[in-house]
Amino acid sequence: MTKPLFAIYGAYGHTGRLVASELLARDEELLLVGRDAAALRALADELDAGDRVRTRTAPVDDVAALREVMAAADVLIQCAGPFAVTGAPVATAAAEAGCHYVDHALEPHHVKAVFDTAQATAQRTGAVMVPGVSFYGGLGDLLAGAVSDGIAGIDRIVVAYAVNGWRLTTGAKNTATRLLAETERLTFSDGALHAGYVEPRNAVFPFPPPLGPRTMIAPFPSFETVTLPRHVPVRNIDLMLSTSAFEATDAFASEHIGAAERAGTDFTVAVQAMWEGGAAAGQLTGHDLWRAGALASVEAAVRIAEGRGPTKTGVLAPGEAFAAEEFLRELERQGAFTLTLRRGEDGGGERR
Structure with missing residues (x-):
């Protein structure tokens, strides 16, 4: 069985690094994504996980690059804020590609916009999208x-x-x-x-x-x-x-x-x-x-990738996607x- 590929957008930030380390501790395969190729390579070298870690450059304003990331990945964890700037392009690309999506947003207007603009597309493409798992x-x-x-x-x-x-x-x-x-x-x-x-x-x-x-x-x-x-x-x-x-x-x-x-x-x-x-x-x-938020997003992403997440597709609240107490x-x-x-x-x- 092919292992799922987890893309981390904003991987070389503090939260992205925590997410990457936790995923590697779970023996997962990573695609580190961001706008700075040198920073991505430096993080990959630092993680020292061989071919379990790949990198790809994709600025938020490069639609083609974002599409390539979403086509390659099974699940994307979006760690790059502020989401008022980075949120819409990344979430839209994930919904259109049918790539499962989790993000670390706090901003209520971004979260509402994901529900308002990506719901129908995600349901059509089969993506599970859970903003704000942080x-x-x-x-x-x-x-x-x-x-x-x-x-x-x-x-x-x-x-x-x-x-x-x-x-x-x-x-x-x-x-x-x-x-x-x-x-x-x-x-x-x-x-x-x-x-x-x-x-x-x-x-x-x-x-x-x-x-x-x-x-x-x-x-x-x-x-x-x-x-x-x-x-x-x-x-x-x-x-x-x-x-x-x-x-x-x-x-x-x-x-x-x-x-x-x-x-x-x-x-x-x-x-x-x-x-x-x-x-x-x-x-x-x-x-x-920071660690609590990273653990939450990784747990959500792994469950979705392994088919242990929600039974329906589309944009979901954290407590709607998962049994909250469990x-x-x-x-x-x-x-x-x-x-x-x-x-x-x-x-x-x-x-x-």
Whole structure:
């Protein structure tokens, strides 16, 4: 049986390197893709995996080169942000070629655009496309799916990210700068998606001990407002990010720090689901959000390549493509984080 070929777009960035290393640890074959041929060759030499690693140059504005990549690969993992710039050309090429696709996007407008523009094409060509299988957005979507499993008529879901020690890469800095300045936010209330200006505010979220209450930025411009309603029956969604995420003095000036220092993040992702007469909650706690995101995208891509992914083609939310709790339990087994779920009238009834 021929082994699947995994293409990594933006392979020589921090996330791309993590994805490449994890795939090689699983004995997979890689096609490293990006715009810089020298950087691709240097990464291939660094990985030192012989003919298991190939390279191909394909700038985002070179349609023919992107098509060649998608024709060669079985699954593509898109790691090159900001997705407001790189997202559409790569996703379109994958959909048209029938190449399965996973990306690391945070941007809600990009994720919505993939659903809006690639759905019919991906269904026709047989591609499975799951945008946002990463730390921000993807883990929130999956955790909310696990917390809400089997519950009907949820009034409100709150997804809260607490992050300490975050050091942004160049792509992450450019993404954060765009998102924080964005005036047209995608929000979900009264059972509908809305686009328009929303006044940012500070809020307090009661994270479970030992973290405790934290000051939060709300609304956090992540994409769960787009994906969650596809698989969870909810009327209102609130997204929050701790102000501590940006408190490190070098958070926005850390493009060139080492991988070990960049890994020094602590995080908690918490979800509350509330409905009349009941509540449920869950959280993920761990270290190194970059590794957690890379593990999530690799697990998704490998499952799709091996036929263990969704039974339907087209563009899917993370929690729509995979059984949410089972997927998170597998990432927990891999050391990405610790998962806790609680259900009851007050969110009690803990299970690990």
